[in-house]
Amino acid sequence: MIVEKMSGxxxxxxxxxxxxxxxxxxxLIIRKFPKLKYDDAEDIFNDxxxxxxxxxxxxxxxxxxxxxxxxxYFFQIGINKTLxxxxxSSRFNxxxxxxxxNESETFEILDDExxxxxxxxxxxxxxxxxxxxxxxxxxxxxxxxxCRMIEIAERLGYNxxxxxKNQKAKCMKRLRKxxxx
Numbered sequence: 383m384i385v386e387k388m389s390g391x392x393x394x395x396x397x398x399x400x401x402x403x404x405x406x407x408x409x410l411i412i413r414k415f416p417k418l419k420y421d422d423a424e425d426i427f428n429d430x431x432x433x434x435x436x437x438x439x440x441x442x443x444x445x446x447x448x449x450x451x452x453x454x455y456f457f458q459i460g461i462n463k464t465l466x467x468x469x470x471s472s473r474f475n476x477x478x479x480x481x482x483x484n485e486s487e488t489f490e491i492l493d494d495e496x497x498x499x500x501x502x503x504x505x506x507x508x509x510x511x512x513x514x515x516x517x518x519x520x521x522x523x524x525x526x527x528x529c530r531m532i533e534i535a536e537r538l539g540y541n542x543x544x545x546x547k548n549q550k551a552k553c554m555k556r557l558r559k560x561x562x563x
Contacts, residue, residue: 384452385445388438400431403456405507408526410457411464418464420527426467430460509560517553524550 387395404427411423434456437443448455510518516538523529523537531543531550540546 385438385443385448388435391439396431396435399434399452399456403427403453405526406503407457407460409503411460412526412528414461415464415468418468422467423464426460426463429463430456433459433463505561506557509557512560513553513556516549517556520546520550521553521557 384395384399407427407430408420408423411418411426412420415423434443437459443455450458510521520534520538523534524531529537531546534550535541535543535546538546538549540549
């Protein structure tokens with residue numbers, strides 16, 4: 383149904399897919415490729431969205447030939463784009479060697495363990511939304527954007543990195559409490 387709507391030019395569906403998969407995709411890419419910058423992961427996500435849209439609107443992907451979930455299909459596009467990016471980027475020389483060694487292997491991204499992890503990640507993100515700011519922003523800066531405490535203190539207006547660190551500890555305590563309940 384989603385594929386049919388997108389092939390008909392429904393951009394609302396595309397926006398929904400964008401919003402639904404964005405954080406999960408970025409998190410997956412950053413975990414699988416820790417040396418990748420957040421901005422690069424964001425660019426790869428956007429490229430994957432464009433490819434998904436083009437595949438559907440040009441008839442390459444139809445409801446009939448989709449053999450997996452749309453999410454799996456989309457994430458595989460993203461993984462392929464990430465691998466291509468890593469191969470051509472000089473910042474990843476050590477990773478390139480590993481990719482060449484394993485080029486014949488398929489890159490399976492959504493096994494049971496991965497799906498379970500993604501479900502937990504969604505729970506964490508929902509709890510972060512419940513917590514609101516400044517906790518949500520602080521934790522996103524630290525865990526998603528890999529900012530140092532001094533940067534977080536500057537961005538959020540804390541006096542020192544130690545104050546930001548204490549606030550992070552309080553936020554994590556609140557997050558754990560929400561996750562248990």
